Amino acid sequence: MLLTLFLLSSTVxxxxxxxxxxxxxxxxxxxxxxxxxxxxxxxxxxxxxRSQFRVAGIYEPTPDPMRFTSPRIEARMHLxxxxxxxxxxxxxxxxxxxSGINVALSDPAVARxxxxxxxxxxxxxxxxxxxxxxxxxxxxxxxxxxxxxxxVTMVGGTAFLLALMVIRAEERRETVGVLRLxxxxxxxxxxxxxxxxxxxxxxxxLFGVLLAVATEGLVNRIFQARYDTSLVFVRVxxxxxxxxxxxxxPLGVIAGLGASWTLLRxxxxxxxxR
Amino acid sequence: MTSLLLxxxxxxxxxxxxxxxxxxxxxxxxxxxxxxxxxxxxLLSFSxxxxxxxxxxxxxxxxxxxxxxxxxxxxxxxxxxxALPEVERVGAIRIQGATIGSPGKRPAAVTVIGATDAxxxxxxxVSGADLGSATxxxxxxxxxxxxxxxxxxxxxxxxxxxxxxxIRSVVPPVACQVVGVARFAFGASSDDTVATTLxxxxxxxxxxxxxxxxxxxxxxxxxxxxxxxxxxIAAIRPGVRAYSNDQVVExxxxxxxxxxxxxxxxxxxxxxxxxxxxxxxxxxxxVNQRLGEIAALRAIGIRRGSIASMLLWESALLVGAGxxxxxxxxxxxxIGLDRILRQMPGLPEQLHFFVFETRALIVHITVxxxxxxxxxxxxxxxxxxxxxxxTLRREVVG
Amino acid sequence: xxxxxxxxxxxxxxxxxxxxxxxxxxxxTVSAGEHVAITGPSGCGKSTLLHLVGAVDTxxxxxxxxxxxxxxxxxxxxxxxxxLTRIGFVFQRFFLLPMLSAAENVELPQAExxxxxxERRARTRELLAYVGLEDRASHLPSQLSGGEMQxxxxxxxxxxxxxxxxxxxxxxELDDRTSEHIANLFDRxxxxxxxxxxxxxxPALAIRASRRITMASGRMVE
Numbered sequence: 001m002l003l004t005l006f007l008l009s010s011t012v013x014x015x016x017x018x019x020x021x022x023x024x025x026x027x028x029x030x031x032x033x034x035x036x037x038x039x040x041x042x043x044x045x046x047x048x049x050r051s052q053f054r055v056a057g058i059y060e061p062t063p064d065p066m067r068f069t070s071p072r073i074e075a076r077m078h079l080x081x082x083x084x085x086x087x088x089x090x091x092x093x094x095x096x097x098x099s100g101i102n103v104a105l106s107d108p109a110v111a112r113x114x115x116x117x118x119x120x121x122x123x124x125x126x127x128x129x130x131x132x133x134x135x136x137x138x139x140x141x142x143x144x145x146x147x148x149x150x151x152v153t154m155v156g157g158t159a160f161l162l163a164l165m166v167i168r169a170e171e172r173r174e175t176v177g178v179l180r181l182x183x184x185x186x187x188x189x190x191x192x193x194x195x196x197x198x199x200x201x202x203x204x205x206l207f208g209v210l211l212a213v214a215t216e217g218l219v220n221r222i223f224q225a226r227y228d229t230s231l232v233f234v235r236v237x238x239x240x241x242x243x244x245x246x247x248x249x250p251l252g253v254i255a256g257l258g259a260s261w262t263l264l265r266x267x268x269x270x271x272x273x274r
Numbered sequence: 275m276t277s278l279l280l281x282x283x284x285x286x287x288x289x290x291x292x293x294x295x296x297x298x299x300x301x302x303x304x305x306x307x308x309x310x311x312x313x314x315x316x317l318l319s320f321s322x323x324x325x326x327x328x329x330x331x332x333x334x335x336x337x338x339x340x341x342x343x344x345x346x347x348x349x350x351x352x353x354x355x356x357a358l359p360e361v362e363r364v365g366a367i368r369i370q371g372a373t374i375g376s377p378g379k380r381p382a383a384v385t386v387i388g389a390t391d392a393x394x395x396x397x398x399x400v401s402g403a404d405l406g407s408a409t410x411x412x413x414x415x416x417x418x419x420x421x422x423x424x425x426x427x428x429x430x431x432x433x434x435x436x437x438x439x440x441i442r443s444v445v446p447p448v449a450c451q452v453v454g455v456a457r458f459a460f461g462a463s464s465d466d467t468v469a470t471t472l473x474x475x476x477x478x479x480x481x482x483x484x485x486x487x488x489x490x491x492x493x494x495x496x497x498x499x500x501x502x503x504x505x506x507i508a509a510i511r512p513g514v515r516a517y518s519n520d521q522v523v524e525x526x527x528x529x530x531x532x533x534x535x536x537x538x539x540x541x542x543x544x545x546x547x548x549x550x551x552x553x554x555x556x557x558x559x560x561v562n563q564r565l566g567e568i569a570a571l572r573a574i575g576i577r578r579g580s581i582a583s584m585l586l587w588e589s590a591l592l593v594g595a596g597x598x599x600x601x602x603x604x605x606x607x608x609i610g611l612d613r614i615l616r617q618m619p620g621l622p623e624q625l626h627f628f629v630f631e632t633r634a635l636i637v638h639i640t641v642x643x644x645x646x647x648x649x650x651x652x653x654x655x656x657x658x659x660x661x662x663x664x665t666l667r668r669e670v671v672g
Numbered sequence: 673x674x675x676x677x678x679x680x681x682x683x684x685x686x687x688x689x690x691x692x693x694x695x696x697x698x699x700x701t702v703s704a705g706e707h708v709a710i711t712g713p714s715g716c717g718k719s720t721l722l723h724l725v726g727a728v729d730t731x732x733x734x735x736x737x738x739x740x741x742x743x744x745x746x747x748x749x750x751x752x753x754x755x756l757t758r759i760g761f762v763f764q765r766f767f768l769l770p771m772l773s774a775a776e777n778v779e780l781p782q783a784e785x786x787x788x789x790x791e792r793r794a795r796t797r798e799l800l801a802y803v804g805l806e807d808r809a810s811h812l813p814s815q816l817s818g819g820e821m822q823x824x825x826x827x828x829x830x831x832x833x834x835x836x837x838x839x840x841x842x843x844x845e846l847d848d849r850t851s852e853h854i855a856n857l858f859d860r861x862x863x864x865x866x867x868x869x870x871x872x873x874x875p876a877l878a879i880r881a882s883r884r885i886t887m888a889s890g891r892m893v894e
Contacts, residue, residue, distance in 0.1 A: 068532075068533075069528070069532040137619075138618045138619060141615060141617045141618045144614050144617075145611065145614050148611055149541065149611075152301060152305050152607065153302070153305065153545075153548070155301050156297075156298050156299075156300075156301030156302040156305070156548075157298070157548075157552075158298075159297040159298030159301060160294070160298035160556065163290075163291040163294035163295045163298065164555065164556065166291045166294065167288075167291050167556070167559050167560060167563060168559075170288075170563065171563055219540075262290065276783075280769075280771075283769075283771035284771055286771065287770060566765070567767060567769065567770075570761075570763060570767030571767075571769075572728070572752070572755075573726065573728050573755060573761045573763075574755060574756070574760075574761050574780075574781055574828065574829070575753065575755035575756025575759075575781055575784060575785075575832075576756070576780070576781070576784050577749070577752050577756075578748075578752075580784060662723075662728040662729070663720075663723035663728045663729035666723070666728070666763070666840075667719065667723075669765060669767075
């Protein structure tokens with residue numbers, strides 16, 4: 001049943017104190033309401049059946065990722081008050097009808113089975129756990145999507161990294177040639193490249209993580225302002241940071257070694273010759 | 275001896291880094307192209323699904339498109355709408371939960387659609403006959419997945435048992451004959467949907483009088499258009515919630531598709547910046563590698579403009595080749611990403627996230643042209659400011 | 673006719689450790705068709721003088737006139753045109769473009785000067801024959817020896833018929849025998865009317881010049 005909001009902000013002192021309600025911060029801001037204001041609710045746009053309530057408090061709605069684009073213009077009241085507001089005199093069953101029932105189980109692990117049993121026993125009732133199964137969770141799909149995009153970005157980044165490493169190897173061609181001429185082995189040179197690669201790759205990966213942490217706040221602030229929500233959109237957790245470093249660092253080392261090997265595998269003369 | 279020739283020779287000379295750079299640009303470009311497809315893909319696909327049924331106006335009960343309530347006085351409303359000169363065709367649809375089963379088998383939960391003849395178009399017939407041509411008292415169209423799961427085909431008999439809301443007792447099942455197998459436009463692959471005539475729906479629902487429709491679908495006359503038809507409908511029944519396809523799409527664009535629009539914008543921007551930085555870095559490092567060569571060219575009289583032109587062509591070749599390769603790569607990647615996203619529960623089977631449109635291609639090409647020019651800017655500036663004598667001296671000493 | 677007139681030129685390089693005076697009040701003239709060699713120890717300012725004369729660097733003080741034109745009054749574009757059409761440069765490290773063939777390297781400055789393709793090719797064939805490498809026209813620099821590369825570089829320097837050929841240690845990376853070939857080539861170029869100003873450590877090359885100048889600590893000593 002829809003609640004049509006018909007608001008009047010009034011400072012009229014009533015003989016009897018109207019019932020209390022809580023309103024969302026977004027509603028308070030939009031309708032310029034404060035704690036203590038008296039508002040009128042009606043179930044229809046014409047306001048034929050209206051009730052007055054006093055704003056007892058303003059709350060921040062729990063962010064819902066499934067509805068983050070919808071402005072949270074909402075209010076909370078005691079159930080009997082809500083029933084009185086939504087009552088339809090033409091429908092005797094309207095006082096008995098509910099939109100939803102929340103159930104807290106003593107053992108949350110049996111939620112799925114409980115929901116299934118209840119649906120089977122009560123025709124027309126849809127019961128489902130608040131935590132959906134992985135296959136029913138849209139965020140699980142989004143997670144796979146993001147992982148796929150990350151993988152593609154990594155492939156592209158790796159190609160560029162290799163290109164840069166090849167250029168660096170070429171820049172050092174003379175030095176490498178001279179070192180090989182004086183007897184330094186390929187293995188020694190590769191080891192030095194590997195050590196260098198580990199340092200640069202680790203530093204680079206750390207820099208990347210720090211950059212992500214720095215931009216995390218900015219991204220969240222932009223989207224929170226855009227959608228007027230306290231939902232967190234980006235979070236760099238230690239696990240994510242560790243994964244990023246664990247992937248980036250070896251990639252850097254492998255790219256350096258690979259590029260250096262393309263130079264080292266050639267004969268000494270072909271390295272030193274211009 | 276053009277700058278293009280010099281640039282092409284240069285990229286050919288440094289073959290390994292050229293190939294790697296092109297691969298890198300292609301991969302990042304594929305991602306960019308896909309994000310451009312994603313930015314409006316869902317909208318285009320949804321719009322296409324809406325239009326495919328042949329109706330351009332929908333009337334719903336309730337305060338919006340998300341909640342489904344019966345439309346009060348729908349029978350008289352339908353008659354009034356049918357009489358409007360702007361309207362070509364009107365159909366009524368009712369939707370209810372039900373169970374369906376064959377004798378001896380466990381019943382399956384389904385969504386049953388009851389529709390008038392004029393509402394046909396909300397599904398695509400895969401096999402058998404449509405409802406309009408059926409003579410059975412309760413003809414049934416069964417969704418593809420359900421038909422396969424139940425092992426039924428045209429001619430099979432199923433028992434349909436509708437569950438009216440808020441009514442405790444269950445209406446006795448009605449024997450229905452499967453006349454065809456269909457693909458429902460807005461049916462999810464996990465949804466089990468069946469359709470029957472509105473009359474059969476009334477009987478199966480145990481109704482003495484036909485109830486109010488849940489959805490009225492209208493096709494406006496081509497010469498009138500949906501906007502005029504919506505206005506005419508509003509005039510005969512003020513307060514009725516009539517939405518043209520464009521309005522439906524716009525509402526879903528604002529609410530349901532916001533996430534994908536945002537993410538496509540963010541990722542498009544990031545990939546653009548990424549591609550620019552990578553190509554600029556590559557070109558800069560490549561120029562630094564050849565400073566002596568460039569200083570010598572300046573010393574023998576080759577102009578700054580010619581060298582700048584050569585660098586621009588180098589950038590264009592790398593970015594251009596990568597950008598072109600990005601298109602088929604992007605299409606292939608889009609198929610994979612679309613497959614992932616279409617695993618979302620409850621999503622219509624025929625809805626796609628990545629839809630090709632010429633606009634995306636034009637934006638893709640424009641972005642790459644701008645990237646090629648911008649990426650060459652710093653290396654060009656480097657070579658323009660190059661101190662010739664100092665560089666030559668350094669090359670000799672080095 | 674005077675091709676180059678260097679008047680009391682000094683060049684100071686600002687360095688982190690303090691300014692370095694590479695040239696101190698140097699004066700020099702080179703006439704048309706003259707062959708001048710500048711010798712001296714490393715760091716005496718020879719190459720710096722060459723760069724100033726070749727309009728790739730500007731003096732801190734003094735003036736340099738090329739065919740009567742003050743280089744300081746010329747714009748960068750005009751100096752570039754001068755280097756393209758009136759001056760030929762030969763470098764110690766050759767600096768041939770590695771991705772162009774020998775012929776293409778010689779064609780490059782002609783193309784930049786706007787010479788049409790048939791004329792360019794004809795001139796290139798002529799120059800390659802002049803330096804004795806007509807059969808190496810399609811070879812890349814990596815397929816040539818050091819001496820051959822330097823001969824191609826000389827051909828490139830002569831492409832637009834310059835009035836002055838500047839050579840900075842042209843035999844610096846070559847053996848004696850090859851250096852001898854280069855020296856012979858310079859003689860021929862000079863005999864054909866091109867003025868040459870060569871900076872060299874190589875006494876065998878310096879002795880071919882009609883005038884030898886020695887520099888030390890940024891000054892001319894003889």
